[in-house]
Amino acid sequence: MFEEKESFFIIEGQPPDEITAKGKKYENVDDTFVLGFYDWLRTDEGKVVGVRLYPFSDSYFPYLQFKDFERTIVIEDGKIEIYFFNEMYFSEDKSGDQSFSSSKILRSTDSFLLAFDLYYLDEAEIEQLTAGIAE
Structure with a gap:
């Protein structure tokens, strides 16, 4: 099992195949460009509070063992909801991006990162996320 709790980072551009974060090197687990489609989870006010992932393949589930993560919910049909803040509610009507x-999933020796392209978020949403995650 992975040792760390969830951490969130904002970086520019598309998710890389390799990244160093918190002193650890992470590499893409395969050559897949798209892990699945995903929705940005927004409140009624439009605040982005998380992401809901629909993985394309069950082969990713060994990497997605979230039982120790406080703000992650695995839903019966394979969807995964990851919340960036303690707010764990969202408006379904404002959360249907289907990006x-x-x-990608990037893995180190004892932890992993999920990386999502921010293309479907506008500048204000990215600023709101960056400010909230930095707190």
Whole structure:
């Protein structure tokens, strides 16, 4: 099992195949460009509070063992909801992006990162996320 709790980072551009974060090197687990489609989870006010991932393949589930993560919910039909803040509610009407942009799983020796392209977020949403995650 992975040792760390969830951490969130904002980087520019598409998710890389390799990244160093918190002193650890992470590499893409395969050559897949798109892990699945995903929705940005927004409140009624439009605040982005998380992401809901629909993985294309069950082969990713060994990497997605979230039982120790406080703000992650695995839903019966394979959907995964990841919340960036303690707010764990959202408006279904404002959360239907169904983005097919780049998304990846990157793994180190004892942890992993999920990476999502921010293409479908506007500048204000990215600023709101960046400010909230930095707190």
